[in-house]
Amino acid sequence: MTRTELENQTPAAARLRISWALAAAGGLLLAIGPLLGVVDGAEPAYTSWPLLAALALLPPAVAGVLLFRGRPFVAAGLIAAVGVFAVGRLLSDLQLVFAPMxxxxxxxxxxxxxxxxxxxxxxxxxxxxxxxxxAGGVLSSGRAGMPADDSEPVTLMGFPLLISAVAAVGLLGKPFTSTDAFQLDRSPWDLPALGLTGGLLVALAAPLATALAASSPDPDTREGGTYGVTLALLALVVPWLAAGTVAPGLGISSGPMLVLISALTLPAVPLIARLVRLVRGKRDETRDPALPSLRRMHVIAGVLFVLSAVATIAGGLLPQLVLTTGGKAPDLASANLLWPAGIAVAVLGVLLLLPSSAAVVRPALFGGYAALQLAAAGATAPVVAASQAGIxxxxxxxxxxxxxxxxxxLALVLVALAGAVERESTEAGKREQLPVAELGALLLAGLFAAGAFALPTVRGDNYTGPTLVPDADAGMSWGLLVFFVLFLSILVTAVRSTPARGAAWLVGGALLVGVRALELPLTGGGVAGAVAAPGTWLALAGVAALLVAAGLMGARATR
Known part of the structure; x- marks a missing residue:
């Protein structure tokens, strides 16, 4: 049912708007509470109120967009699912009144x-x-009192229930690990009766809300319920994961990771299945409703990429750390990689907005997004280390x-969908044999890139940059391995693509390897006696080889 049809049903329309207003007001209070402080005599383990505010306001914000964009009953399902979790959360937080310690x-x-x-x-x-x-969840339940006008047979109900059951198991575990004698890592089983009841109800809410949504014959209710469960689970575990990451003496436990994976998997299952069907050219007309036009997907993805790039550039310019003493922390040299990566992705995002260049630059955004994450990974490591040390x-x-x-x-998913739709509507041509010059340039690029990721890019006094071999910074080594595998997948995809698309894929790969090449000039200032290590020269050679290969492919595409 659309918004126009809803307006003809005055009682249902009023009830749904009231439920959204209640949910929005509740989200606002959930954001204000931590900002005011919930107890006297102790402070949060980290600056958590911006994160808590975003997580509290996200469900009503998404529901509001759905409501006023003509998807009222998807919004109703979302609000109802979040309301199911709120019962257990109320009892859990009520424990703070009687036994906060x-x-x-x-x-x-x-x-x-x-x-x-x-x-x-x-x-x-x-x-x-x-x-x-x-209260908002109660009012919005059952499509706000409106009988369903569309129905579909319930399919794949067992899989969402299995995912939500995994989330329930994670919610019953320890929220984090702790070596602090004053901050105990208590699971719901270790709490007094009120906290235990609240914890059990929160864990039960995951499969309950999922079952209610998945068993509904109304597709809008199923979709909205899935979104609501995902947002509610994220609101629960993201603060725990943040505490385990940045708070000194605390660490990440397995329970929240199970919940996070479940929360991200639940709404992705139908999207991934749909994308796979599109890529394989087996679109199901009954299960796959019409997608937005190619132009609209390009515009939305371009705007999202520009926003992502702006956030990255601002992250590189604003302070990454705040001293626990309240003073100004020194600038981190590792954050200098953020702004060039952000500028590159912003340029690609703007080109994606232009009809004449959107299809050409679209494949390059995969490598550009990976470059953004590689730069962010390097900037994250010192922040986590300083937070864990309590500095x-x-x-x-x-x-x-x-x-x-x-x-x-999200922008990357839209780009992938746009590419799949374009391939579905375009007749596949005969694959051309790769010329020897292009093959040689690609092989050299792969070899140079392997060295760029495997070897350090910076050496200094008692310092060697991270490599693929785990040492003191094992997390960064594993990250480099992941990015190298992504780079290899970009090379393989470029070889299997048309010349024009292959050239764009290689430009994206050059952006990814380019982050390694820029580490010395942009971050070496923070290392005493910094000099270029072999990885820097190999990264520069890899970028050059990739651009040569991209130029050769682009020239072949114009013949």
Whole structure:
């Protein structure tokens, strides 16, 4: 049912708008509560209120967009699913009133002594927010009282239930690991009766809300319920993961990782299945409704890529760290890689907005997005290290840099869909044999890039840059391995593509390898006695070989 049809049903329209208003007001209170502070006598383990505010406001924001864009009952399903989780969250937060020292909520407060903390005004605001979210969920349940006018046979109900069951198991585990005697890593099983009840209800909400949505014959309810479960799960576990990442003495446990994977997998299952069918040229007319036009997907993806690039550039210019003493932290040289990568992706995003260049530059965005993540990975490592040491906390630049990841990922999905649609509507031509000159340039590019990722790019006094061989920074070594595998996939895709698309793929690969080439000039200032290591020269040679191969492919495409 569209928005116009909804307006003809006055009671349902009023009920749905009221439910959204309640959910939006509840989300606003959930954002304000942590900002005011929920207890007296302790501070959060990290600067959590921007993250908590974003997670609290995201469900009503998405529901509002759906409601006013003609998808009212998708919005209703989303609000109802979030309301199911709010019941358990209300009881869990109510435990803070009676025994705040018994709970493990570092995003709200972290005890530093054995002196008990006391509830403050922010806690009551937080509880009121949960009540409003529950009320909104109740009003929006059952399509806001409107019978379904469309029905589809229920399919694949078992798979979403299995994913949500995994999430429930994760919610019952420890939210993080802790070596701090004052900050205990308590799971729901270790809490008093009220906290235990709330934790069990939160865990039960995942399969319950998923089952209610997946079993509905109404496709809008199924879609909205899936979105609601995903957003509710993210609101629960992202603060735990952030605490385990940046708070000193805390670490990430397996439970939140299970929940995160489940939350991201749940809405992706139908999208991935749809994309696979499109790529294989087996589009199902009954299950795959008409996609937006190719032009619209290009425009939306271009705007998202520009936004992602702007967030990255701003992240490189704003402080990445804030000292725990309140003073100004020194600038991190590793953040200097963010702005050139952001500028490159911004240029590609703008070109994607232009009808004359969109199809040409689209493949390059895969490599450009990977380059953005490689630059962000290098900037993340020192922030995490400083946070774990208790020296500083992530600053505004770090959070902006983090925000680009989901924005760019969504744009990448749209780009992949646009490419699949274009291939579906274009007759596949006979694959041409790769000329010897292009093959030689590609082989050289692969060899040079292997050395660029395997060998250090910077050496200094008692310092060697990260390589594929794990050492003191094993996480960065594994990251380099992942990016090298991505680079190889770009090369393979370029070889299998038409000359014009292959050239664009290689330009994207050059952007990825170029991040390694820029490490010395942009980050070497933070290393005493920094000199170019073999990886820098190999990265420069790899970029040159990739651009030569791209030029040869582009020239062949114009013949």
């Amino acid at each position: 018994s709970v493990a909520r570092p995003e709200l407060f972290r005890p530093t002594t054995l002196v008990a903390v006391t509830p403050s005004a922010g806690l009551w605001v937080l509880l009121a927010g949960h009540v409003l979210v529950i 500083a906390q992530p600053g505004a630049g770090f959070w902006l840099m983090t925000a680009e990841l989901p924005i760019g990922l």
